[in-house]
Amino acid sequence: MALPQTPSMAPPTPTDKELSFPQEPLIDLRHSDEEIKRGLGIPDEETQKAYNDAHRKALERLSSKGSFFKPVDESKLTEKGKADRQRVAEANRTPTQLEAILSRLDQTIKVNYRQQVLSFEIASVVVEKIYGLELSRKNKASWFTDEQREVLDNVIKYFIGDPQCPYALHKGLFVYGGYGPGKTFLFRAMQTLCKIAPIPDMQFDEVSTKTFVTAWKNHKESKDKKNDPVIKYSRNHLLLDDLGEEKQVIISYTNAENPIDELLSERYIAFDRFGQVTHVTSNLGQGDSETALEDQLVHLYGSRILDRFNDMFEVILLPGDSKRG
Structure with missing residues (x-):
């Protein structure tokens, strides 16, 4: 039995027949350039010129006829058709770079433009009803002076955004006067009005200065980084009740600190950057003048408060004797 042959690793042996190549070129070089171009379908100069002239005349005929699209006659459109065209135009329009930047700027810096949301006549009736119900609940009679x-x-007018209001609508209200004429009661009536009308943009939180200082002290002593009352009450609109009744200076780790001054600093930042207003009631200023009030504020909180004070507040004296009891 013959064993299978192992393939040879030697290069193949050339055949006796030599490889042959065509002796003539693939392209007949005996033809002229014109014949070669014609064979390849390339037009000569005269044919190309005739084509260019025909193309130019065709374009001139098209341009002389104007656009294929006829303008829409707006007068014949229905209201829905007009609205659809406006919506499509706005959707397809690409804002310019300047418009895009200005739009982002509007979103970054909020301006507190207030519009009147309720007529003064309606709001007055509602507030009188609120006062009447609250006084009846406490078995008291109405006590308004002129x-x-x-x-x-x-x-x-301030809370409903009435442009006839004598107070600046972007500031908070600092209502001061003697003990018991109804300063806090006034704000709580406005708080009820804002909830039931409703006027959501003018709703506010409330904290007394004594309650805040107690929370501040407890927070410092607990070393709890969460639930910081300064952060809590630096958000939203706020009524700070009974300013001046709290303990002004707290000794914290041998440092004398003023919690209300710290809060007012944060409230000023919230007002300046985001338009968050602070309302205040106070029994300070017993001399019935803004000068007496300012003197007491400087004495309690330092001269720095006056700059913020003028920016943040409309100062209002609520006259009258105490109606408590």
Whole structure:
């Protein structure tokens, strides 16, 4: 039995027949350039010129006829058709770079433009009803004087955004006066109005200065980084009740600190950057003048408060004797 042959690793042996190549070139070089171009379908100069002239004349005929699209006659459109065209135009329009930047700027810096949301007549009736119900619940009679009525009317105009209001609508209200004429009661009536009307942009939180200082002290002593009352009450609109009744200076780790001054600093930042207003009631200023009030504020919180004070507040004296009891 013959064993299978192992393939040879030697290069193949050339055959006796030599490889042959065509002796003639693939392209007949005996033809002229014109014949070669014609064979390849390339037009000569005269044919190309005739084609160019025909193309130019065709374009001229098209341009002389104007656009294929006829303008839409707006007068014949229905209201829905007009609205659809406006919506499509706005959707397809690409804003310019400047418009895009200005749009982002509007989103970054909020301007507190207030619009009147309720007529003064309606708001007055609602507030009188609120006062009546609250006084009846406490078994008290109405006690408005003419001066107090003027303050109440102006505060109503402020909260509903009435342009006739004598107070700056972007500031908070600092209402001061003697003990018991109804400063806190006034704000709580406005708080109820804002909830039931409703006027959501003017709703506010409330904290008394004594409650805040207690929370501040507990937070410092607990070393709890969460639940910082300064952060909590630096958000949203806020009523700071009974300013001046709290303990002003707290000794914290041998450092004398003023919690209300710290809070007012944060409230000023919230007002300046985001338009968050602070309302205040206070029994300070017993001299019935803004000068007496400012003197007491500087004495309690330092001269720095006056700069913030003028920016943040409309100062309102609520006259009258105490109605408590």
